[in-house]
Amino acid sequence: MLRRLLRIVLALVAVGFLGYGLAQNWEETTGAVAAMSPWAVLGAFAAVLLGQFFMLVAWREILAGLGTRVPLRTAGRIMFVGQLGKYIPGAVWAYAAMMDLGRDHGSPPRRTFATISLGLVINIGVAISIAAATLWTLDAVRQAWYLVLLVPVIILCLHPKVLAWGLNLALRVARREPLESVLPGRTVVVAVAWTALGWFVYGIHIWLLSGRPDLYVIATGAYAFAWATGILTVVVPAGVGIREGALVLVLAPVIGPGPALAVAIVSRLAFTLADAAAAGISFLLGRQVPRSVPAYADQNGSGSTALTPDRNLSGSPEA
Structure with a gap:
């Protein structure tokens, strides 16, 4: 109860600082929002949806590499509907919802848990790498240089053997059965490629x-930096306030405090609406799994089903 209260307080503090900055630059910010082209706002929303689609393809690739191959629409239902839980204080809700939805569609909870965790690690690694490559000349970002130290650690953790050990350790802590297979290196490379493509589209x-044709590179790095900062602040649901503050920190010296706040606010609104739209579309499209796809019993005999045969650590098909 105390931890939940602390998360709520921190979220309110973050939003409070954002509100204070908005109040200090109210006229400039509202003017910047009013000056935004409706086509630019609509295009931004479309870019967010497209970026989410590429992230979904990466997520599905990881799930398939771990032994459960599902149609893209089913993967969307598991990922997009389940991740709405991130708006509730505490990361456990999104995990629980996605694991439950995964079970409904033939993915054992341990595989869904591993897929979520690995997808998050890849996202953080790619986001920090993009931010470091595009924003290294900005003083505000150089002050957070220590975040770059996470990149080699994440690359090391993505080695199949290290990855299998880490995920099985997390599963033991969560009191789940260990994974039956090691994620192939090719799957990791493909997932990283799709994730990077998603981030470059998010930058759009x-x-x-921003309304600045010359700022695509900085815009991409700015959002990557802001997202990574928000997601690493685990006590605040969905990085509310933290992500916007980091985005303003990067953009304000380039386009001014008011326009930077306007971009941060509209960006948050675009992502919130895109999350809801993606969840709604995926819920409708993923309600049924094609009957022609065979189901296989889970290794532990719990009654969960997978849509492809499991493979053990040696690569041989499970009985």
């Missing part, structure tokens, strides 16, 4: 909202 929405 900040670029459109």
Whole structure:
């Protein structure tokens, strides 16, 4: 109860600082929002949706590499509907919802848990790498140089053997059965590629909202930096307030405090609406799994089913 209260307080503090900055630059910010082209706002929303689609493809690739191959629409239902839990204080809700939805569609909870965790690690690694490569000349970002130290650690953790050990350790802590297979190295490379493509598309929405044709590179790095900062602040649900503050920190010296606040606010709104739209579309499209796809019993005999045969650590098919 105390931890939940602390999370709520921290979220309110973050939002309070954002509100204070908005109040201090109210006229400039509202003017910047009013000056935004409706087509730019609509384009930003479309870019967010497209970026989410690429992230979904990466997520599905990881799930398939771990032994459960599902149609893209089913993966979308598991990922997009389940991740709405991130708006509730505490990361456990999104995990629990996605694991439950995964079970409904043939993915054992341990595989869904591993897929979520690995997808998050890849996202953080790619986001920090992009931010470091695009924003190293900005003083505000150089002050957070220590975040770059996470990149080699994440690369090391993505080695199949290290990855299998880490995920099985997390599963033991969560009192789940260990994974039956090691994620192939090719799957990791493909997931990283799709994730990077998603981040480059996400950059388009900040670029459109900024109204500066010359700022695509900085816009991409700015959002990557802001997202990584928000997600690493685990006590605040969905990085509310933290992500916007980091985005303003990067963009304000380039386009001014008011326009930077306007971009941060509209960006958050675009992502919130895109989350809801993606969840709604995926819920409708993923309600049924094609009957022609065979189901296989889970290794532990719990009654969960997978849509492809499991493979053990030696690579041989499970009985």
